Amino acid sequence: DVELQCIESGQRRKLTITRSEARAYEQAVRDWNARLSGVCAASGIGLVSTTNDVPFDTVVQNILRRGGLVS
Numbered sequence: 001d002v003e004l005q006c007i008e009s010g011q012r013r014k015l016t017i018t019r020s021e022a023r024a025y026e027q028a029v030r031d032w033n034a035r036l037s038g039v040c041a042a043s044g045i046g047l048v049s050t051t052n053d054v055p056f057d058t059v060v061q062n063i064l065r066r067g068g069l070v071s
Contacts, residue, residue, distance in 0.1 A: 001014060002016075002017060015037075033049070048062075
């Protein structure tokens, strides 16, 4: 069982998914990220990946530090 929450409305919905469905979803996410990475690389666009447990301001600060815009 998983519970999804809409980031905008806060509405929650519980779902039951099989292991096969979970694996298919994980593969679809990996495929999407690979395509996104390829498009960004081909276009000269930087791409940063993170997880939802890293605060947004930390992500932005790290990007700015890597770019030499802040110390």
